[in-house]
Amino acid sequence: MENWKFALSSILSHKMRSFLTMLGIIIGVASVVLIMALGQGLKSGIDDQVNKSQKNLNVYYKTKEEKKAEEDPNYYPTGESSTAKAPDIQEAWVEKIAKDTKGVSGYYITNSTSATVAYGKKTAKNVNITGINKTYLSIKKFKIIAGRSFVSNDYIKFGRIIMLDSALAQKLFGGDTEALNKVVTLANKSYLVVGVYKDPDAGSSLYGMTSGGNAIMTNTQVASEFGVKENDQIFFHIDDVSQANRIGKETGEKLTKISGARDGLYENFNMDSIIEQANMMASMYTIAFGVIAGISLLVGGIGVMNIMLVSVTERTREIGLRKALGATRGKILNQFLIESIVLTLLGGLIGLGLAYLGVKGLTPVLKSQNIIPAISLQVVVISLIFSAFVGVVFGILPANKASKLDPIEALRYE
Numbered sequence: 001m002e003n004w005k006f007a008l009s010s011i012l013s014h015k016m017r018s019f020l021t022m023l024g025i026i027i028g029v030a031s032v033v034l035i036m037a038l039g040q041g042l043k044s045g046i047d048d049q050v051n052k053s054q055k056n057l058n059v060y061y062k063t064k065e066e067k068k069a070e071e072d073p074n075y076y077p078t079g080e081s082s083t084a085k086a087p088d089i090q091e092a093w094v095e096k097i098a099k100d101t102k103g104v105s106g107y108y109i110t111n112s113t114s115a116t117v118a119y120g121k122k123t124a125k126n127v128n129i130t131g132i133n134k135t136y137l138s139i140k141k142f143k144i145i146a147g148r149s150f151v152s153n154d155y156i157k158f159g160r161i162i163m164l165d166s167a168l169a170q171k172l173f174g175g176d177t178e179a180l181n182k183v184v185t186l187a188n189k190s191y192l193v194v195g196v197y198k199d200p201d202a203g204s205s206l207y208g209m210t211s212g213g214n215a216i217m218t219n220t221q222v223a224s225e226f227g228v229k230e231n232d233q234i235f236f237h238i239d240d241v242s243q244a245n246r247i248g249k250e251t252g253e254k255l256t257k258i259s260g261a262r263d264g265l266y267e268n269f270n271m272d273s274i275i276e277q278a279n280m281m282a283s284m285y286t287i288a289f290g291v292i293a294g295i296s297l298l299v300g301g302i303g304v305m306n307i308m309l310v311s312v313t314e315r316t317r318e319i320g321l322r323k324a325l326g327a328t329r330g331k332i333l334n335q336f337l338i339e340s341i342v343l344t345l346l347g348g349l350i351g352l353g354l355a356y357l358g359v360k361g362l363t364p365v366l367k368s369q370n371i372i373p374a375i376s377l378q379v380v381v382i383s384l385i386f387s388a389f390v391g392v393v394f395g396i397l398p399a400n401k402a403s404k405l406d407p408i409e410a411l412r413y414e
Contacts, residue, residue, distance in 0.1 A: 014311075021307040022347035024300020025390065029351025029383050031296055033375060034358045039285060041366065041373035056108075056139070056235045057248045059255055061086035063264035087259040089231040091133060097236070097254045103243045104236045104251065108136040111219050111232035116212075117164075118185045119172045126212040127168065129186070131222030131230075137197075139237050146176040147195035155220045162191040168213030169196045189225065191217075234266075244268070297386070300347070301394040308340055308398035316405060323405070333399045340395025341388050348387030352380060 012018075068075045091109060098107040111131040117124045137149050145166055154161060162184065164172070169179040176196040183190050202214050223230035236251050238244060248268025255266040322332065352375075359373045366373065 017307065018343060021304055021343055022300075022350065024296060024303045025344050025347030025387060026300075026351045026354065028294070028297030028300045029348045029387060030354040030358065031292075032294065033352060033355035033379055033383055034373075036379050037355065037359050037373040037375045038362070038366075038371070039283070040376065041371045042285070043283075044374070045371040055239070055241060056237050057244060057251065057268045059234045059236060059248065059252050059266050059268050061261070061264055061266055067265065086229075086264065087261050088229065089234060089255070089259060091231055093255065093258045094231070094234055094236075097251055097258070101236070101247060101251055101254070103238050103240060103247045105239055106135060106139050106237040108139045108235050108237070109133040109219060109231045109233065110136065110235070111222050111228045111230060113222060113226040113228060115187045117168070117172070117215065119182060122172050124168055124171055124212040127186075128211055128214045129222065129226075130214070130216050131219035131228075131232075132216050133219050133231075136216075139235075142197040142199055145196045145198055147180045147193070149195055149197070150218055155218050158221055158224060160189065160191045160221070161194045161217070162186070163195040163197055163216045164193055165199045165202045165214040166196055167202050168215060169193075171213060187226070297390060301344070301390040304340055304343055304391065305394040305397060308336065308395055309401065311339075312336065312398050312402045312405075320405065329404070332402050332405075336399035336402045337392065337395050340399065341391035344387045344391035344395075345384065348384050351387075352383060 062070075089109075094107050094109060098104045110133070113129045113131075114126055115129055117127045132150070134150070134152065134155065146169075147163070149163065150161075164179055164184075166176055169176050172184065173179040173182060179193045179196055182193050184193060185191075197216070199214055219230055219232075222228060234255065236247065238247055245268070252265065252267040256264075259266070356375060359375055362373055
C-alpha cells in the first residue's frame with residue numbers, strides 16, 4: 001500500500017509531466033477502442049442488413065447466357081439469349097408457390113421507378129417510387145403515421161394516389177398530417193397524398209446514397225403510367241433465415257416451371273459468399289487500423305520508459321535516502337514499477353473515456369448507414385489489461401535501475 005501512495009504522490013507532484021507521459025497511451029487506447037467499436041458496428045450492420053434481406057427472398061430472372069457467364073469466367077454471352085425478356089409473372093402463381101412451399105409465410109410483389117416529387121416551390125429529386133401489391137404492407141409492417149393505406153379499389157380505379165415516407169413528408173410539407181390530401185407533382189402528373197408511413201430503412205444505403213426520399217404507389221398504377229412490369233420483383237417472406245438457400249432454390253425452380261421460362265430461370269441470390277467477403281473486409285479493416293493504433297501504444301510505452309528513467313535520475317538522492325532508512329531493493333523496484341503501471345492505467349482509462357465520447361459523437365452520423373459502433377465489456381477489460389502490461393514491460397528497466405542504485409553513491413549525487 002505504501003508503494004501505491006508513493007507512486008500517486010510522485011505522479012500528482014509532476015502533473016504536466018505525468019500527463020505528457022500518458023499522452024501516447026491515451027491516444028493509443030482511444031484509437032484501438034474506437035477502431036474496434038467501428039469494426040464491430042460495421043460487422044453488426046452487415047449481419048443485420050443481411051438477416052433483413054434474407055427474410056424477404058428476392059427470386060429474380062436470369063438468362064441461360066448470364067448463368068453460363070456466372071459459372072465460367074471465360075465464357076462470353078453471344079448477345080442473343082442474354083437479351084431475352086423475363087416472362088410476365090401472374091400474382092396467382094406467386095401466391096400458390098408461397099402456399100405450397102414449406103418455410104414460406106408470405107410474399108409480396110413490387111415494381112419501381114424514380115422521379116422528382118414537387119409541391120409548390122419545394123422539390124425532392126431522385127425519389128424512389130415503389131409500386132406495391134396488396135400484401136406488401138402486411139409483410140413490411142410499415143407504421144401508418146397519418147391517413148390511410150391502399151385498399152382493394154385503389155388497384156382497380158387508378159385514382160392517382162400516393163403515400164409518402166415520413167421523411168419526405170417532412171421535407172415537402174413540414175409535417176406528417178400537413179401532407180394529407182395535398183397534391184404533389186410527379187413526372188408532370190398530379191397525385192393525391194392519402195397517407196404517410198414510416199420506413200425504418202429510409203435514408204440508408206438500401207435505397208442508394210443519392211436517394212431524395214421514398215414513396216409508394218400501387219404496382220398497377222406504376223406499371224400503367226411508367227411503362228414497367230406490374231409484377232417485376234418477386235419476394236417470398238420466410239421466418240428462418242437458415243433455410244434461405246433451400247427455400248430460394250425451391251421457389252426459383254417452381255417459378256421457372258410455372259412461368260414456362262425457356263431462355264432462362266428464376267433463382268435467389270446466394271448471400272453466403274457476400275456475407276463472408278463483407279465480414280472478411282470488416283475484419284481486415286479492423287486489424288489494419290488496429291495495428292496502426294497499436295504502434296501508437298508502443299510509442300507511448302517507450303515514452304513512459306524514457307520519462308521514468310529521467311525520474312529515476314532526478315530522484316537519485318530520494319532513492320539513496322530510502323535505502324539508507326532500510327528500504328529493500330524489492331521495495332524500490334516495486335515503487336517505480338507501480339508508478340509506471342499507474343501512469344499507463346490512468347492513460348488507459350482516459351483513452352477509454354475519449355473513445356466513448358467518440359462513439360457517442362459518431363453514432364448519429366453512422367446510424368443512417370446502419371452502422372452503430374459499440375464498445376464491448378471485453379474490449380474495455382482487454383484495453384485496461386494491455387495498458388497495465390505496457391506499464392510493466394516499459395517500467396521494468398527504470399525500476400530495475402532505481403533498485404540497483406548504491407545508497408552511498410545515491411546520497412552523494414547532486
